[in-house]
Amino acid sequence: MKVQVQWVTILLFLLLFGCVFSVHSASKVKELEKQRKMLLIEIKNTNKFLNENHKSIGDVQRRVDLLVKQVNTREQLVKILGNEIGVFNKKIQDKEIQIAQLERNLHLKKRNYAIAIQIVYQEKNNQDQLFFILSASNIVQSFHRALYMKEYGKWRRAQGEEIIIQQNKVIAEKQVLKYDVQTKTNLVNIKKNEEEKLRIQERIKGAEIENLKKNTKKLQAEIDKKKRQAEVLEREIARIIKEELAATKKAAARGSVKRKSETADGYAMTKEEQTLSTDFAKNKGKLPFPLKGSYCIVSRFGQHRYGNMENIHYNSNGIDIKTTQENSARAVFDGIVTRIFILPGYQVSVIVRHGNYLTLYSYLEQVFVKQGDKLKIGQCIGKIYTDKENGNLTILHFELWKEQTKLNPELWLYR
Structure with missing residues (x-):
């Protein structure tokens, strides 16, 4: 028993x-x-x-x-x-x-x-x-x-x-x-x-x-050209951010609308912008991709070297997303269009503000929004440029900033 x-x-x-x-x-x-x-x-x-x-x-x-x-x-x-x-x-x-x-x-x-x-x-x-x-x-x-x-x-x-x-x-x-x-x-x-x-x-x-x-010289020349274009884009974004910071400080000083910034030299936000910024931060890792359909990230954020070529490096402030022709860039979150501008090498660029966060969409050939528009998550921003002379190459350049700090977009997007 x-x-x-x-x-x-x-x-x-x-x-x-x-x-x-x-x-x-x-x-x-x-x-x-x-x-x-x-x-x-x-x-x-x-x-x-x-x-x-x-x-x-x-x-x-x-x-x-x-x-x-x-x-x-x-x-x-x-x-x-x-x-x-x-x-x-x-x-x-x-x-x-x-x-x-x-x-x-x-x-x-x-x-x-x-x-x-x-x-x-x-x-x-x-x-x-x-x-x-x-x-x-x-x-x-x-x-x-x-x-x-x-x-x-x-x-x-x-x-x-x-x-x-x-x-x-x-x-x-x-x-x-x-x-x-x-x-x-x-x-x-x-x-x-x-x-x-x-x-x-x-x-x-x-x-x-x-x-x-075998084509190191040509490659280096191409990289140097893109580096110069990227530096121009970075300076333009920095200029726009400083301009907007100054404008919000003046608005805060006038006191017509109550504004508050996270840091002493930060972007002074209205109550609505503070809520938007908080909601944006809560969605880290959950934001939708800035386009629909087939895509492939061909250039990632940060410092990189080509293959095992130790002497050739490049830096990216965002990500380059290769996609199909006729595709469109879409807003990754609710926000307001603050700038639309054109720069060599980037075609048309659009900046969308989400409180004290900003997203940049470049390589657009046609824009469906205008400055001051309030966007909803997933809303079309513009048609992505297709290079007809280069095998219909279609790439969206996407960046994410908080105040004046560049962030890695891949950490914020849902895969």
Whole structure:
């Protein structure tokens, strides 16, 4: 009896642990699967743009950047697949242990049930149940014997039903195990396929970088040109911000409308702007992308070097998003259009203010808004410029500022 109680206790613990682990592993599998699908979409979009042909040295550089991005993304995908396989290995291992325990418990139940049936059979041969009840020394004992026989019969039936339930559970768990094993096999095959693609892309990337090195002078000239254009844009944004800061300070001094800034030299906001700024900050990592449809980030925020070319660096105050023709830039949050201007290398640019945050949308060829317009999140700002002389290259340049500080847009956008 002690052994039976121990087995039941162990089984209950394993079933409880199995349920907890099952919920955790299911959640982990869903999260990894979600990440894998997102990476596959990113790879698909990058492949689409890699297949386009552009002529200028700057776009050879962009192709190298895309290849580097593609290799990095595929490396992440291979890692995610490895993690998924690891989760399924653990699931399979735990499921095998759980099934073994269920089968041991089932065997124990069957053995006990067989003993009970054997006892009943012997009793039927040696002593009639009715005689057993009537042969009691008094009526109370007869009642207890009748009750015993009734409860014993119930117990036997319950044991029989429990055995059937246990058998069905073993069958069901084996089906789950079979599915997990097949899923793991599929993931292993996908991982092998992605690893082979990764090796091929590594070779292509290396060849493209070597080709780019042969045109170092042209590339450096292109970078220097873009650097000068970026500096002009940065100075223009800084000038606009200072101009707006001065205007709000004057307005605050007049006291016609109550204004408040976060810092002594910060942008003095109205109550409405303060609310807008707070709401914008709360949505970090949740802001929609500044365009819809297919896209690929071809230039990221901050300092970078081309491939493994240590002597050639570039800096970006925002991100460049490659997309399809006829696409439009969209507001990432509610705000007010404060400036529309034109600069060489950036076509038309639009600045939208969100309290003390600003977003910049450049490389526009047609603008659908005007200065002073109040925009809603997702509202079209303008059509993105397409370079007809360079394979219909369509890129949106997007920046995010807080006061006079440049921020990494990718940390704020929802992917």
